[in-house]
Amino acid sequence: MRILLCALFFAIFSAPTFAGHVTTAGVSAGGGATRDLQLREIGQVFHPQTSGYLGANYYYFPLPSQSKLTTEYGKHEGYILRQNFAGYFADSLGKSGWKLGILWWMERHGWDSEDFVLFPHYSKFSLIRSVQTTGFTLSRPHENFGFAGGIQYVNPEHVGKIYEPEVDTLYEWVAAVWGPISAQTSFHHSDFKHVRVTLNLESKQVLGGKSSGPLTYLPNIDVALFDRDGDKDSLRLFWEQNLIAQRLYAEALVYFPNKSLRAVGLKYYPDPSKVVSFDVTCYRKRGGDLIWGGGITMPFFRIAYNHADDIENVFGLRGTFVAQFHLGIEKILDKFVGLNGSRSTPMMTREIDTDGNVKKKRREEREKAFQETRKPSAPKEITAKGIVMEEAK
Template identity: 35%
Template sequence: MKKGLNKLFFLLALAAGVAYADPIPTEALTQGGLVMRDRQLRDIGLVMRGGRGGFFDIGYTFTPSSEQLQLKSKYGVHDGFAFRHHYGIFGSWVLDSVSHLGFLTWYDRAGWDSQDFFFFPHYGKFAHISSAFTWGFSYTNTKYDVTAALGLQHQNLELASKRVYPNESDSLLFYWGHARYKNISIQGSFYRNSFQTLRLSLDLESRELYGGVGSGYKTYLPNLSATIYRRKNNGDDDNFVRLNLEQNLYEQQLYADVSYDFPKGGFHSAILKYYPANFSRLIGFEASCLRRNEIGGSRELLWGGAIDFIILRLGYNSAFDYDNMFGAKGTFIAEIHIDVGSIGSNRFGRGAAKAAPMETTQKSRDPNKGLNYRSELRNIGTPTVDAQGNKVIEAKGIRYEKVDGSATQGGN
């Protein structure tokens, strides 16, 4: 009975979230290219903290109901489906004892369509579908603890209905670079002769995964980043800077993540993240607060959270979903995904400080025991002579004695 009530309450909460979800504006879809490219470079920056080993990430974000994330245009509100498909792959090869050459590729495809789909869109009359593809090479030297990476980013507009969306370039080519020395890294994205994003990061937290300590005050040092975004507003530059602080609060399991925009915008979001021990960020829980900027100029705090359980992430009003799913709010967002990294025999989730423990059973073998056993086998059936000069033959625990003719056998 109790389990039945729990299921009923869950379904009612889910239905309420679907019924009262706010529609997404068309402006959010036209800005999706910048969001995808920046998210990819952020993920690449996390992978380049080690710069070696491998990383694999694939995910599919979907909304099961056509009324869950509707589209709001000048013609009204339209039923449909918002989506995001993505993958990221990084692999490296050992050149010598200290040098590693890597190759990486990231891909995102996101947008809104009138019909649900898995691979092939319906291309409805209000659809907007775009993608971003990033690739490049990296080099890491573990002796000097440095990493350098560079490559290209391709942003493509697959479809945008001319009825509701402004004219956009079908294809744009960007180039990017990343450089890291110990805990300091610089990353930039450029289009022709102008920058799009510039990021400076100070990863001061000591991570056992990358050769640091696993406990102590060094694990409580903050991770800081400042990103300059190039933005246009009515043809004029409207650049802004986003500051981000990630702080370990308890044994690298509980973290606070706060971001702030200036010169205007102010507080953006605050996220409290909890990662259970022994899972290396493969399982996580988060609670978030985000201040959203609506078109009308009003501001309000958006409270939400998410649960990430290895292959399924379920969020409601989470700051991540708002930033990466066109301002989605007031509904549940589900993502089926797998992301795991490896360095040697270590396995870990994105941004982890420690590796997940791998249980192994090791059996020790005594070499002397084996030698003694083989020696005993060779001695089976070999006659020996006792103290009286009699020959003795031992085989499988049976003892035979050969005596001289003057001795009696079998007793009296």
């Protein structure tokens, strides 16, 4: 633990300052990155055993000098916006054995010339966009398979003149999961946009698997193919590997046809529930330069510097600190776990009673134990030993 913390702070504070301003190309590409991120998270959340998920993030960039926008006209002072929310709820359909769920992921992001909470300034260099993914799930927990589908809606609220024009766009997506294998695809009307196959081979106790042993060291692999509108299709390969007791993980991200590693990371979780983490990451720029960074995630707060996940998902922004309100908790059966965690959270000192029969059974057990403590104890026989005195002769 101490070694990893030292490595984290060394990576953050000894790394070169690869400060880079936000670019128009990065802001324009934010819609596609967010669409894929939402579908990836839905794939992580949607298991036949999952009953709910709640996630929320609000990003704050405390260094205004590194939130500038670079355009052909120069550099512009401004504000980066990224806030998102995710919710999923599923419940059994009577005694049919099927479970029906509903989900909604939404994000609002962009760049504006002034700081704001609800109403942007909408300047000529601004771009504000919202991306929403919604749908339904249908699963059979006992057979461990399920289906999902829905729509994605991209709404450019305001697009400045320096960006490529955008219009409201509607996508369709479907997904299926069977045991450790899941598949996912999306379309724009009849045009194919992406297909993803995920192999969650790592055995996880929260999903009915093992808590230790060789099966917990199997990898989690995510492979996605994207259509690039006439350009060469892009293949994304992500590999997650448990290294030590489902607490220390290594991650690697590769894009093809560019075969070089895009990003690698080492993440330490004090508990396998993955609610708290300490990360060290390395991101490779297109020119080959390496960007070292890291971050610390707590139950409601996260702070990071040059983190590979932020560079990948926040307009390619690098060389800046991110302070983030963070929430991500999943409910699988009657246990709570962090997103993609392997065991329930440590604060669960007892199982949550969600079933009437379980409540009744546990109430009877408590009453029985209470009655046993009130039973009178069996009488004890006390034998007194006296002193025998004899008269002296």
